[in-house]
Amino acid sequence: MAEALTAEAGAVRPRPPRRSSRMSTSMLPRRSALSVAVFLVPPLLLYGVAVLLPILQSLVLSFFRWDGITDMLFVGIDNYIKMFTRDDVFWIAFGNALGYLAICLVLQLGGALVVASLLTALPRAREVVKTLYLLPAIISTVAIAFLFQRIYSLDPVGLINQVLAWVGLEGLQTAWLSTVQTVLAAVSIPEGWRFTGLYMLIIYAALISVPQELEEAARLDGASWWQVFWRIRFPHIRPVWITTTIMATTFALRGFDIPYLLTGGGPGQASELLTTYMYKTAFVHTDYGYASAISVFIVVECLVAVGIILLMLRRRDDS
Incomplete structure:
Protein backbone atom coordinates (compact mmCIF):
# COMPACT_ATOMS: atom_id res chain seq x y z
CA MET A 1 0.00 0.00 0.00
CA ALA A 2 2.79 2.42 0.92
CA GLU A 3 4.52 1.78 -2.40
CA ALA A 4 1.26 2.35 -4.29
CA LEU A 5 0.63 5.66 -2.48
CA THR A 6 4.19 6.75 -3.17
CA ALA A 7 3.76 5.94 -6.86
CA GLU A 8 0.49 7.90 -7.03
CA ALA A 9 2.07 10.87 -5.25
CA GLY A 10 4.92 10.81 -7.73
CA ALA A 11 2.45 10.78 -10.59
CA VAL A 12 0.66 13.84 -9.22
CA ARG A 13 3.75 15.96 -8.48
CA PRO A 14 4.40 17.24 -12.07
CA ARG A 15 1.08 19.18 -12.11
CA PRO A 16 2.22 22.46 -10.40
CA PRO A 17 4.74 23.35 -13.19
CA ARG A 18 1.88 23.18 -15.69
CA ARG A 19 0.04 25.93 -13.77
CA SER A 20 3.15 28.11 -13.75
CA SER A 21 3.62 27.61 -17.49
CA ARG A 22 0.01 28.57 -18.11
CA MET A 23 0.49 31.68 -15.95
CA SER A 24 3.61 32.72 -17.86
CA THR A 25 1.83 32.10 -21.17
CA SER A 26 -1.14 34.18 -20.12
CA MET A 27 1.12 37.01 -18.97
CA LEU A 28 3.06 37.18 -22.24
CA PRO A 29 0.36 38.91 -24.31
CA ARG A 30 0.00 41.60 -21.63
CA VAL A 36 3.92 47.75 -28.28
CA ALA A 37 2.16 50.65 -26.54
CA VAL A 38 5.41 52.00 -25.10
CA PHE A 39 7.13 52.02 -28.49
CA LEU A 40 4.18 53.07 -30.69
CA VAL A 41 2.33 55.69 -28.68
CA PRO A 42 5.10 58.38 -28.69
CA PRO A 43 5.69 58.29 -32.49
CA LEU A 44 1.94 58.13 -33.13
CA LEU A 45 1.40 61.18 -30.94
CA LEU A 46 4.22 62.99 -32.73
CA TYR A 47 2.75 62.01 -36.11
CA GLY A 48 -0.67 63.22 -35.04
CA VAL A 49 0.64 66.59 -33.84
CA ALA A 50 3.08 67.17 -36.71
CA VAL A 51 1.06 65.73 -39.64
CA LEU A 52 -2.58 64.99 -38.93
CA LEU A 53 -3.32 68.15 -36.94
CA PRO A 54 -1.96 70.53 -39.66
CA ILE A 55 -3.96 68.62 -42.29
CA LEU A 56 -7.10 69.05 -40.20
CA GLN A 57 -6.33 72.74 -39.68
CA SER A 58 -5.82 73.20 -43.42
CA LEU A 59 -9.12 71.48 -44.09
CA VAL A 60 -10.95 73.84 -41.72
CA LEU A 61 -9.12 76.92 -43.05
CA SER A 62 -10.00 75.98 -46.65
CA PHE A 63 -13.61 77.00 -45.95
CA PHE A 64 -12.58 80.54 -45.03
CA ARG A 65 -11.08 83.59 -46.71
CA TRP A 66 -8.21 84.94 -44.62
CA ASP A 67 -5.20 87.13 -45.24
CA GLY A 68 -3.50 86.33 -41.95
CA ILE A 69 -4.35 89.68 -40.35
CA THR A 70 -8.05 90.49 -40.55
CA ASP A 71 -10.88 88.33 -39.28
CA MET A 72 -11.56 85.09 -41.10
CA LEU A 73 -14.60 85.12 -43.40
CA PHE A 74 -16.50 81.89 -43.89
CA VAL A 75 -17.04 81.23 -47.63
CA GLY A 76 -18.02 77.54 -47.61
CA ILE A 77 -16.81 75.69 -50.67
CA ASP A 78 -16.14 78.83 -52.70
CA ASN A 79 -12.37 78.22 -52.57
CA TYR A 80 -12.87 74.79 -54.12
CA ILE A 81 -15.25 76.17 -56.76
CA LYS A 82 -12.67 78.81 -57.64
CA MET A 83 -9.94 76.18 -57.79
CA PHE A 84 -11.80 73.90 -60.20
CA THR A 85 -13.66 76.44 -62.36
CA ARG A 86 -12.07 79.89 -62.21
CA ASP A 87 -8.32 79.35 -61.82
CA ASP A 88 -6.42 78.51 -65.01
CA VAL A 89 -3.07 78.58 -63.21
CA PHE A 90 -4.22 75.75 -60.97
CA TRP A 91 -4.83 73.46 -63.95
CA ILE A 92 -1.50 74.44 -65.51
CA ALA A 93 0.22 73.57 -62.24
CA PHE A 94 -1.71 70.29 -62.05
CA GLY A 95 -0.58 69.30 -65.56
CA ASN A 96 3.00 70.24 -64.75
CA ALA A 97 2.80 68.16 -61.56
CA LEU A 98 1.76 65.10 -63.57
CA GLY A 99 4.64 65.62 -66.01
CA TYR A 100 7.02 66.12 -63.11
CA LEU A 101 5.72 62.89 -61.56
CA ALA A 102 6.19 60.91 -64.79
CA ILE A 103 9.80 62.06 -65.26
CA CYS A 104 10.68 61.40 -61.62
CA LEU A 105 9.19 57.89 -61.68
CA VAL A 106 11.05 56.94 -64.86
CA LEU A 107 14.37 58.19 -63.49
CA GLN A 108 13.95 56.96 -59.93
CA LEU A 109 12.28 53.57 -60.36
CA GLY A 110 13.69 52.71 -63.78
CA GLY A 111 17.16 53.90 -62.91
CA ALA A 112 17.09 52.25 -59.50
CA LEU A 113 16.01 48.90 -60.96
CA VAL A 114 18.69 48.96 -63.66
CA VAL A 115 21.48 49.95 -61.27
CA ALA A 116 20.38 47.45 -58.62
CA SER A 117 20.28 44.64 -61.20
CA LEU A 118 23.76 45.53 -62.45
CA LEU A 119 25.01 45.80 -58.90
CA THR A 120 24.04 42.18 -58.16
CA ALA A 121 26.37 41.08 -60.98
CA LEU A 122 29.24 43.32 -59.88
CA PRO A 123 32.04 41.11 -58.51
CA ARG A 124 33.66 43.76 -56.30
CA ALA A 125 33.46 47.40 -55.13
CA ARG A 126 29.73 47.12 -54.47
CA GLU A 127 29.94 49.17 -51.29
CA VAL A 128 31.71 51.99 -53.10
CA VAL A 129 29.08 52.08 -55.85
CA LYS A 130 26.22 52.01 -53.36
CA THR A 131 27.76 54.86 -51.39
CA LEU A 132 28.28 56.99 -54.49
CA TYR A 133 24.68 56.51 -55.62
CA LEU A 134 23.31 57.17 -52.15
CA LEU A 135 25.23 60.41 -51.58
CA PRO A 136 22.72 62.70 -53.40
CA ALA A 137 19.95 61.63 -51.01
CA ILE A 138 21.86 63.08 -48.05
CA ILE A 139 23.14 66.25 -49.74
CA SER A 140 21.36 69.51 -49.01
CA THR A 141 18.68 70.39 -51.54
CA VAL A 142 20.06 73.93 -51.72
CA ALA A 143 23.46 72.54 -52.73
CA ILE A 144 21.81 70.33 -55.37
CA ALA A 145 19.89 73.32 -56.75
CA PHE A 146 23.06 75.43 -57.05
CA LEU A 147 24.88 72.50 -58.64
CA PHE A 148 22.28 72.07 -61.37
CA GLN A 149 22.06 75.80 -61.94
CA ARG A 150 25.71 75.63 -62.94
CA ILE A 151 25.17 72.48 -65.02
CA TYR A 152 22.28 74.07 -66.97
CA SER A 153 23.88 77.50 -67.30
CA LEU A 154 24.36 79.10 -70.71
CA ASP A 155 26.44 82.09 -69.61
CA PRO A 156 28.85 81.10 -68.20
CA VAL A 157 28.71 77.87 -70.16
CA THR A 174 20.16 76.77 -74.69
CA ALA A 175 19.31 78.22 -71.30
CA TRP A 176 17.64 75.09 -70.01
CA LEU A 177 15.99 76.76 -67.03
CA SER A 178 14.70 79.73 -69.03
CA THR A 179 13.22 77.91 -72.01
CA VAL A 180 9.55 76.95 -71.78
CA GLN A 181 10.04 73.71 -73.72
CA THR A 182 12.83 72.37 -71.49
CA VAL A 183 12.30 73.85 -68.03
CA LEU A 184 9.92 71.19 -66.68
CA ALA A 185 12.29 68.37 -67.56
CA ALA A 186 15.21 70.44 -66.26
CA VAL A 187 13.66 70.82 -62.79
CA SER A 188 12.51 67.18 -62.72
CA ILE A 189 15.88 65.60 -63.45
CA PRO A 190 17.58 66.79 -60.23
CA GLU A 191 14.74 65.37 -58.13
CA GLY A 192 14.94 62.07 -60.00
CA TRP A 193 18.72 61.92 -59.66
CA ARG A 194 18.54 62.79 -55.97
CA PHE A 195 16.50 59.75 -54.86
CA THR A 196 17.62 57.15 -57.39
CA GLY A 197 20.30 55.89 -55.01
CA LEU A 198 17.84 55.50 -52.13
CA TYR A 199 15.42 53.39 -54.16
CA MET A 200 18.34 51.50 -55.70
CA LEU A 201 19.44 50.45 -52.23
CA ILE A 202 15.95 49.24 -51.32
CA ILE A 203 15.52 47.27 -54.55
CA TYR A 204 19.05 45.86 -54.30
CA ALA A 205 18.30 44.52 -50.83
CA ALA A 206 15.25 42.78 -52.27
CA LEU A 207 17.12 41.36 -55.26
CA ILE A 208 19.86 39.73 -53.21
CA SER A 209 17.18 37.89 -51.22
CA VAL A 210 15.95 36.03 -54.33
CA PRO A 211 16.80 32.31 -53.97
CA GLN A 212 19.76 31.59 -56.20
CA GLU A 213 18.71 27.97 -56.78
CA LEU A 214 15.58 29.16 -58.59
CA GLU A 215 17.61 31.32 -60.98
CA GLU A 216 20.15 28.55 -61.59
CA ALA A 217 17.39 26.03 -62.30
CA ALA A 218 15.76 28.45 -64.76
CA ARG A 219 19.05 29.02 -66.58
CA LEU A 220 19.64 25.27 -66.82
CA ASP A 221 16.21 25.00 -68.43
CA GLY A 222 17.29 27.53 -71.08
CA ALA A 223 15.61 30.68 -69.72
CA SER A 224 16.97 34.00 -70.99
CA TRP A 225 18.04 36.80 -68.65
CA TRP A 226 14.73 38.57 -69.29
CA GLN A 227 12.71 35.46 -68.47
CA VAL A 228 14.73 34.97 -65.27
CA PHE A 229 14.08 38.56 -64.29
CA TRP A 230 10.39 38.71 -65.22
CA ARG A 231 9.36 35.23 -64.02
CA ILE A 232 11.56 34.82 -60.95
CA ARG A 233 13.20 38.01 -59.74
CA PHE A 234 10.41 40.53 -60.21
CA PRO A 235 7.64 38.41 -58.60
CA HIS A 236 9.92 37.92 -55.61
CA THR A 245 6.45 52.98 -56.16
CA ILE A 246 4.14 54.44 -53.54
CA MET A 247 7.05 56.25 -51.87
CA ALA A 248 8.32 57.69 -55.15
CA THR A 249 4.83 58.76 -56.25
CA THR A 250 3.91 60.57 -53.05
CA PHE A 251 7.32 62.24 -52.77
CA ALA A 252 7.13 63.48 -56.37
CA LEU A 253 3.59 64.83 -55.95
CA ARG A 254 4.81 66.75 -52.90
CA GLY A 255 8.04 67.91 -54.54
CA PHE A 256 8.76 71.57 -53.84
CA ASP A 257 12.24 72.59 -52.79
CA ILE A 258 14.38 71.94 -55.88
CA PRO A 259 11.85 73.27 -58.47
CA TYR A 260 11.24 76.36 -56.35
CA LEU A 261 14.94 77.02 -55.83
CA LEU A 262 15.75 76.53 -59.52
CA THR A 263 12.97 78.53 -61.20
CA GLY A 264 10.32 79.57 -58.67
CA GLY A 265 7.72 78.20 -61.09
CA GLY A 266 8.90 80.19 -64.12
CA PRO A 267 9.30 81.16 -66.82
CA GLY A 268 5.65 82.14 -66.66
CA GLN A 269 3.98 79.03 -65.27
CA ALA A 270 6.02 76.57 -67.32
CA SER A 271 7.44 74.86 -64.22
CA GLU A 272 4.73 75.81 -61.74
CA LEU A 273 3.76 72.85 -59.57
CA LEU A 274 0.84 72.60 -57.18
CA THR A 275 3.23 72.88 -54.25
CA THR A 276 4.98 76.01 -55.53
CA TYR A 277 1.62 77.55 -56.47
CA MET A 278 0.27 76.81 -53.00
CA TYR A 279 3.33 78.38 -51.38
CA LYS A 280 3.10 81.58 -53.43
CA THR A 281 -0.66 81.81 -52.89
CA ALA A 282 -0.14 81.66 -49.13
CA PHE A 283 3.05 83.66 -48.56
CA VAL A 284 3.16 86.01 -51.55
CA HIS A 285 -0.53 86.74 -52.13
CA THR A 286 -1.48 86.09 -48.44
CA ASP A 287 -4.58 84.12 -49.40
CA TYR A 288 -4.30 81.42 -46.75
CA GLY A 289 -7.79 80.03 -47.25
CA TYR A 290 -7.29 79.34 -50.94
CA ALA A 291 -3.78 77.99 -50.31
CA ASP A 317 -2.98 39.70 -59.39
CA ASP A 318 -6.58 38.67 -60.12
CA SER A 319 -5.85 38.26 -63.81
Missing part, protein backbone atom coordinates in the same frame (compact mmCIF):
# COMPACT_ATOMS: atom_id res chain seq x y z
CA ARG A 31 3.72 42.28 -21.66
CA SER A 32 3.74 42.31 -25.45
CA ALA A 33 0.82 44.74 -25.57
CA LEU A 34 2.57 47.01 -23.07
CA SER A 35 5.80 46.91 -25.09
CA GLY A 158 27.59 74.96 -67.98
CA LEU A 159 28.41 71.28 -68.27
CA ILE A 160 25.57 70.31 -70.61
CA ASN A 161 26.17 73.13 -73.07
CA GLN A 162 29.92 72.51 -72.91
CA VAL A 163 29.44 68.83 -73.78
CA LEU A 164 27.21 69.84 -76.70
CA ALA A 165 29.97 72.12 -77.96
CA TRP A 166 32.54 69.34 -77.65
CA VAL A 167 30.48 66.99 -79.84
CA GLY A 168 29.71 69.67 -82.43
CA LEU A 169 26.10 70.36 -81.45
CA GLU A 170 26.41 74.05 -80.59
CA GLY A 171 23.03 74.66 -82.18
CA LEU A 172 21.34 72.74 -79.37
CA GLN A 173 22.82 74.92 -76.66
CA ILE A 237 10.63 41.64 -55.16
CA ARG A 238 7.10 42.74 -56.07
CA PRO A 239 6.04 43.74 -52.51
CA VAL A 240 9.15 45.91 -52.22
CA TRP A 241 8.49 47.34 -55.69
CA ILE A 242 4.94 48.33 -54.66
CA THR A 243 6.20 50.09 -51.54
CA THR A 244 8.93 51.86 -53.51
CA SER A 292 -5.27 75.61 -47.73
CA ALA A 293 -7.76 74.38 -50.33
CA ILE A 294 -4.86 73.64 -52.68
CA SER A 295 -3.02 71.80 -49.91
CA VAL A 296 -6.09 69.67 -49.23
CA PHE A 297 -6.23 68.83 -52.93
CA ILE A 298 -2.58 67.74 -52.82
CA VAL A 299 -3.32 65.38 -49.91
CA VAL A 300 -6.33 63.93 -51.73
CA GLU A 301 -4.25 63.65 -54.90
CA CYS A 302 -1.63 61.57 -53.08
CA LEU A 303 -4.29 59.29 -51.58
CA VAL A 304 -5.94 58.80 -54.98
CA ALA A 305 -2.56 58.02 -56.58
CA VAL A 306 -1.83 55.38 -53.95
CA GLY A 307 -5.30 53.91 -54.41
CA ILE A 308 -4.84 53.71 -58.19
CA ILE A 309 -1.47 51.96 -57.77
CA LEU A 310 -2.91 49.38 -55.39
CA LEU A 311 -6.00 48.87 -57.59
CA MET A 312 -3.91 48.30 -60.72
CA LEU A 313 -1.68 45.81 -58.94
CA ARG A 314 -4.68 43.98 -57.44
CA ARG A 315 -6.30 43.66 -60.85
CA ARG A 316 -3.08 42.26 -62.20
Whole structure:
Protein backbone atom coordinates (compact mmCIF):
# COMPACT_ATOMS: atom_id res chain seq x y z
CA MET A 1 0.00 0.00 0.00
CA ALA A 2 2.79 2.42 0.92
CA GLU A 3 4.52 1.78 -2.40
CA ALA A 4 1.26 2.35 -4.29
CA LEU A 5 0.63 5.66 -2.48
CA THR A 6 4.19 6.75 -3.17
CA ALA A 7 3.76 5.94 -6.86
CA GLU A 8 0.49 7.90 -7.03
CA ALA A 9 2.07 10.87 -5.25
CA GLY A 10 4.92 10.81 -7.73
CA ALA A 11 2.45 10.78 -10.59
CA VAL A 12 0.66 13.84 -9.22
CA ARG A 13 3.75 15.96 -8.48
CA PRO A 14 4.40 17.24 -12.07
CA ARG A 15 1.08 19.18 -12.11
CA PRO A 16 2.22 22.46 -10.40
CA PRO A 17 4.74 23.35 -13.19
CA ARG A 18 1.88 23.18 -15.69
CA ARG A 19 0.04 25.93 -13.77
CA SER A 20 3.15 28.11 -13.75
CA SER A 21 3.62 27.61 -17.49
CA ARG A 22 0.01 28.57 -18.11
CA MET A 23 0.49 31.68 -15.95
CA SER A 24 3.61 32.72 -17.86
CA THR A 25 1.83 32.10 -21.17
CA SER A 26 -1.14 34.18 -20.12
CA MET A 27 1.12 37.01 -18.97
CA LEU A 28 3.06 37.18 -22.24
CA PRO A 29 0.36 38.91 -24.31
CA ARG A 30 0.00 41.60 -21.63
CA ARG A 31 3.72 42.28 -21.66
CA SER A 32 3.74 42.31 -25.45
CA ALA A 33 0.82 44.74 -25.57
CA LEU A 34 2.57 47.01 -23.07
CA SER A 35 5.80 46.91 -25.09
CA VAL A 36 3.92 47.75 -28.28
CA ALA A 37 2.16 50.65 -26.54
CA VAL A 38 5.41 52.00 -25.10
CA PHE A 39 7.13 52.02 -28.49
CA LEU A 40 4.18 53.07 -30.69
CA VAL A 41 2.33 55.69 -28.68
CA PRO A 42 5.10 58.38 -28.69
CA PRO A 43 5.69 58.29 -32.49
CA LEU A 44 1.94 58.13 -33.13
CA LEU A 45 1.40 61.18 -30.94
CA LEU A 46 4.22 62.99 -32.73
CA TYR A 47 2.75 62.01 -36.11
CA GLY A 48 -0.67 63.22 -35.04
CA VAL A 49 0.64 66.59 -33.84
CA ALA A 50 3.08 67.17 -36.71
CA VAL A 51 1.06 65.73 -39.64
CA LEU A 52 -2.58 64.99 -38.93
CA LEU A 53 -3.32 68.15 -36.94
CA PRO A 54 -1.96 70.53 -39.66
CA ILE A 55 -3.96 68.62 -42.29
CA LEU A 56 -7.10 69.05 -40.20
CA GLN A 57 -6.33 72.74 -39.68
CA SER A 58 -5.82 73.20 -43.42
CA LEU A 59 -9.12 71.48 -44.09
CA VAL A 60 -10.95 73.84 -41.72
CA LEU A 61 -9.12 76.92 -43.05
CA SER A 62 -10.00 75.98 -46.65
CA PHE A 63 -13.61 77.00 -45.95
CA PHE A 64 -12.58 80.54 -45.03
CA ARG A 65 -11.08 83.59 -46.71
CA TRP A 66 -8.21 84.94 -44.62
CA ASP A 67 -5.20 87.13 -45.24
CA GLY A 68 -3.50 86.33 -41.95
CA ILE A 69 -4.35 89.68 -40.35
CA THR A 70 -8.05 90.49 -40.55
CA ASP A 71 -10.88 88.33 -39.28
CA MET A 72 -11.56 85.09 -41.10
CA LEU A 73 -14.60 85.12 -43.40
CA PHE A 74 -16.50 81.89 -43.89
CA VAL A 75 -17.04 81.23 -47.63
CA GLY A 76 -18.02 77.54 -47.61
CA ILE A 77 -16.81 75.69 -50.67
CA ASP A 78 -16.14 78.83 -52.70
CA ASN A 79 -12.37 78.22 -52.57
CA TYR A 80 -12.87 74.79 -54.12
CA ILE A 81 -15.25 76.17 -56.76
CA LYS A 82 -12.67 78.81 -57.64
CA MET A 83 -9.94 76.18 -57.79
CA PHE A 84 -11.80 73.90 -60.20
CA THR A 85 -13.66 76.44 -62.36
CA ARG A 86 -12.07 79.89 -62.21
CA ASP A 87 -8.32 79.35 -61.82
CA ASP A 88 -6.42 78.51 -65.01
CA VAL A 89 -3.07 78.58 -63.21
CA PHE A 90 -4.22 75.75 -60.97
CA TRP A 91 -4.83 73.46 -63.95
CA ILE A 92 -1.50 74.44 -65.51
CA ALA A 93 0.22 73.57 -62.24
CA PHE A 94 -1.71 70.29 -62.05
CA GLY A 95 -0.58 69.30 -65.56
CA ASN A 96 3.00 70.24 -64.75
CA ALA A 97 2.80 68.16 -61.56
CA LEU A 98 1.76 65.10 -63.57
CA GLY A 99 4.64 65.62 -66.01
CA TYR A 100 7.02 66.12 -63.11
CA LEU A 101 5.72 62.89 -61.56
CA ALA A 102 6.19 60.91 -64.79
CA ILE A 103 9.80 62.06 -65.26
CA CYS A 104 10.68 61.40 -61.62
CA LEU A 105 9.19 57.89 -61.68
CA VAL A 106 11.05 56.94 -64.86
CA LEU A 107 14.37 58.19 -63.49
CA GLN A 108 13.95 56.96 -59.93
CA LEU A 109 12.28 53.57 -60.36
CA GLY A 110 13.69 52.71 -63.78
CA GLY A 111 17.16 53.90 -62.91
CA ALA A 112 17.09 52.25 -59.50
CA LEU A 113 16.01 48.90 -60.96
CA VAL A 114 18.69 48.96 -63.66
CA VAL A 115 21.48 49.95 -61.27
CA ALA A 116 20.38 47.45 -58.62
CA SER A 117 20.28 44.64 -61.20
CA LEU A 118 23.76 45.53 -62.45
CA LEU A 119 25.01 45.80 -58.90
CA THR A 120 24.04 42.18 -58.16
CA ALA A 121 26.37 41.08 -60.98
CA LEU A 122 29.24 43.32 -59.88
CA PRO A 123 32.04 41.11 -58.51
CA ARG A 124 33.66 43.76 -56.30
CA ALA A 125 33.46 47.40 -55.13
CA ARG A 126 29.73 47.12 -54.47
CA GLU A 127 29.94 49.17 -51.29
CA VAL A 128 31.71 51.99 -53.10
CA VAL A 129 29.08 52.08 -55.85
CA LYS A 130 26.22 52.01 -53.36
CA THR A 131 27.76 54.86 -51.39
CA LEU A 132 28.28 56.99 -54.49
CA TYR A 133 24.68 56.51 -55.62
CA LEU A 134 23.31 57.17 -52.15
CA LEU A 135 25.23 60.41 -51.58
CA PRO A 136 22.72 62.70 -53.40
CA ALA A 137 19.95 61.63 -51.01
CA ILE A 138 21.86 63.08 -48.05
CA ILE A 139 23.14 66.25 -49.74
CA SER A 140 21.36 69.51 -49.01
CA THR A 141 18.68 70.39 -51.54
CA VAL A 142 20.06 73.93 -51.72
CA ALA A 143 23.46 72.54 -52.73
CA ILE A 144 21.81 70.33 -55.37
CA ALA A 145 19.89 73.32 -56.75
CA PHE A 146 23.06 75.43 -57.05
CA LEU A 147 24.88 72.50 -58.64
CA PHE A 148 22.28 72.07 -61.37
CA GLN A 149 22.06 75.80 -61.94
CA ARG A 150 25.71 75.63 -62.94
CA ILE A 151 25.17 72.48 -65.02
CA TYR A 152 22.28 74.07 -66.97
CA SER A 153 23.88 77.50 -67.30
CA LEU A 154 24.36 79.10 -70.71
CA ASP A 155 26.44 82.09 -69.61
CA PRO A 156 28.85 81.10 -68.20
CA VAL A 157 28.71 77.87 -70.16
CA GLY A 158 27.59 74.96 -67.98
CA LEU A 159 28.41 71.28 -68.27
CA ILE A 160 25.57 70.31 -70.61
CA ASN A 161 26.17 73.13 -73.07
CA GLN A 162 29.92 72.51 -72.91
CA VAL A 163 29.44 68.83 -73.78
CA LEU A 164 27.21 69.84 -76.70
CA ALA A 165 29.97 72.12 -77.96
CA TRP A 166 32.54 69.34 -77.65
CA VAL A 167 30.48 66.99 -79.84
CA GLY A 168 29.71 69.67 -82.43
CA LEU A 169 26.10 70.36 -81.45
CA GLU A 170 26.41 74.05 -80.59
CA GLY A 171 23.03 74.66 -82.18
CA LEU A 172 21.34 72.74 -79.37
CA GLN A 173 22.82 74.92 -76.66
CA THR A 174 20.16 76.77 -74.69
CA ALA A 175 19.31 78.22 -71.30
CA TRP A 176 17.64 75.09 -70.01
CA LEU A 177 15.99 76.76 -67.03
CA SER A 178 14.70 79.73 -69.03
CA THR A 179 13.22 77.91 -72.01
CA VAL A 180 9.55 76.95 -71.78
CA GLN A 181 10.04 73.71 -73.72
CA THR A 182 12.83 72.37 -71.49
CA VAL A 183 12.30 73.85 -68.03
CA LEU A 184 9.92 71.19 -66.68
CA ALA A 185 12.29 68.37 -67.56
CA ALA A 186 15.21 70.44 -66.26
CA VAL A 187 13.66 70.82 -62.79
CA SER A 188 12.51 67.18 -62.72
CA ILE A 189 15.88 65.60 -63.45
CA PRO A 190 17.58 66.79 -60.23
CA GLU A 191 14.74 65.37 -58.13
CA GLY A 192 14.94 62.07 -60.00
CA TRP A 193 18.72 61.92 -59.66
CA ARG A 194 18.54 62.79 -55.97
CA PHE A 195 16.50 59.75 -54.86
CA THR A 196 17.62 57.15 -57.39
CA GLY A 197 20.30 55.89 -55.01
CA LEU A 198 17.84 55.50 -52.13
CA TYR A 199 15.42 53.39 -54.16
CA MET A 200 18.34 51.50 -55.70
CA LEU A 201 19.44 50.45 -52.23
CA ILE A 202 15.95 49.24 -51.32
CA ILE A 203 15.52 47.27 -54.55
CA TYR A 204 19.05 45.86 -54.30
CA ALA A 205 18.30 44.52 -50.83
CA ALA A 206 15.25 42.78 -52.27
CA LEU A 207 17.12 41.36 -55.26
CA ILE A 208 19.86 39.73 -53.21
CA SER A 209 17.18 37.89 -51.22
CA VAL A 210 15.95 36.03 -54.33
CA PRO A 211 16.80 32.31 -53.97
CA GLN A 212 19.76 31.59 -56.20
CA GLU A 213 18.71 27.97 -56.78
CA LEU A 214 15.58 29.16 -58.59
CA GLU A 215 17.61 31.32 -60.98
CA GLU A 216 20.15 28.55 -61.59
CA ALA A 217 17.39 26.03 -62.30
CA ALA A 218 15.76 28.45 -64.76
CA ARG A 219 19.05 29.02 -66.58
CA LEU A 220 19.64 25.27 -66.82
CA ASP A 221 16.21 25.00 -68.43
CA GLY A 222 17.29 27.53 -71.08
CA ALA A 223 15.61 30.68 -69.72
CA SER A 224 16.97 34.00 -70.99
CA TRP A 225 18.04 36.80 -68.65
CA TRP A 226 14.73 38.57 -69.29
CA GLN A 227 12.71 35.46 -68.47
CA VAL A 228 14.73 34.97 -65.27
CA PHE A 229 14.08 38.56 -64.29
CA TRP A 230 10.39 38.71 -65.22
CA ARG A 231 9.36 35.23 -64.02
CA ILE A 232 11.56 34.82 -60.95
CA ARG A 233 13.20 38.01 -59.74
CA PHE A 234 10.41 40.53 -60.21
CA PRO A 235 7.64 38.41 -58.60
CA HIS A 236 9.92 37.92 -55.61
CA ILE A 237 10.63 41.64 -55.16
CA ARG A 238 7.10 42.74 -56.07
CA PRO A 239 6.04 43.74 -52.51
CA VAL A 240 9.15 45.91 -52.22
CA TRP A 241 8.49 47.34 -55.69
CA ILE A 242 4.94 48.33 -54.66
CA THR A 243 6.20 50.09 -51.54
CA THR A 244 8.93 51.86 -53.51
CA THR A 245 6.45 52.98 -56.16
CA ILE A 246 4.14 54.44 -53.54
CA MET A 247 7.05 56.25 -51.87
CA ALA A 248 8.32 57.69 -55.15
CA THR A 249 4.83 58.76 -56.25
CA THR A 250 3.91 60.57 -53.05
CA PHE A 251 7.32 62.24 -52.77
CA ALA A 252 7.13 63.48 -56.37
CA LEU A 253 3.59 64.83 -55.95
CA ARG A 254 4.81 66.75 -52.90
CA GLY A 255 8.04 67.91 -54.54
CA PHE A 256 8.76 71.57 -53.84
CA ASP A 257 12.24 72.59 -52.79
CA ILE A 258 14.38 71.94 -55.88
CA PRO A 259 11.85 73.27 -58.47
CA TYR A 260 11.24 76.36 -56.35
CA LEU A 261 14.94 77.02 -55.83
CA LEU A 262 15.75 76.53 -59.52
CA THR A 263 12.97 78.53 -61.20
CA GLY A 264 10.32 79.57 -58.67
CA GLY A 265 7.72 78.20 -61.09
CA GLY A 266 8.90 80.19 -64.12
CA PRO A 267 9.30 81.16 -66.82
CA GLY A 268 5.65 82.14 -66.66
CA GLN A 269 3.98 79.03 -65.27
CA ALA A 270 6.02 76.57 -67.32
CA SER A 271 7.44 74.86 -64.22
CA GLU A 272 4.73 75.81 -61.74
CA LEU A 273 3.76 72.85 -59.57
CA LEU A 274 0.84 72.60 -57.18
CA THR A 275 3.23 72.88 -54.25
CA THR A 276 4.98 76.01 -55.53
CA TYR A 277 1.62 77.55 -56.47
CA MET A 278 0.27 76.81 -53.00
CA TYR A 279 3.33 78.38 -51.38
CA LYS A 280 3.10 81.58 -53.43
CA THR A 281 -0.66 81.81 -52.89
CA ALA A 282 -0.14 81.66 -49.13
CA PHE A 283 3.05 83.66 -48.56
CA VAL A 284 3.16 86.01 -51.55
CA HIS A 285 -0.53 86.74 -52.13
CA THR A 286 -1.48 86.09 -48.44
CA ASP A 287 -4.58 84.12 -49.40
CA TYR A 288 -4.30 81.42 -46.75
CA GLY A 289 -7.79 80.03 -47.25
CA TYR A 290 -7.29 79.34 -50.94
CA ALA A 291 -3.78 77.99 -50.31
CA SER A 292 -5.27 75.61 -47.73
CA ALA A 293 -7.76 74.38 -50.33
CA ILE A 294 -4.86 73.64 -52.68
CA SER A 295 -3.02 71.80 -49.91
CA VAL A 296 -6.09 69.67 -49.23
CA PHE A 297 -6.23 68.83 -52.93
CA ILE A 298 -2.58 67.74 -52.82
CA VAL A 299 -3.32 65.38 -49.91
CA VAL A 300 -6.33 63.93 -51.73
CA GLU A 301 -4.25 63.65 -54.90
CA CYS A 302 -1.63 61.57 -53.08
CA LEU A 303 -4.29 59.29 -51.58
CA VAL A 304 -5.94 58.80 -54.98
CA ALA A 305 -2.56 58.02 -56.58
CA VAL A 306 -1.83 55.38 -53.95
CA GLY A 307 -5.30 53.91 -54.41
CA ILE A 308 -4.84 53.71 -58.19
CA ILE A 309 -1.47 51.96 -57.77
CA LEU A 310 -2.91 49.38 -55.39
CA LEU A 311 -6.00 48.87 -57.59
CA MET A 312 -3.91 48.30 -60.72
CA LEU A 313 -1.68 45.81 -58.94
CA ARG A 314 -4.68 43.98 -57.44
CA ARG A 315 -6.30 43.66 -60.85
CA ARG A 316 -3.08 42.26 -62.20
CA ASP A 317 -2.98 39.70 -59.39
CA ASP A 318 -6.58 38.67 -60.12
CA SER A 319 -5.85 38.26 -63.81
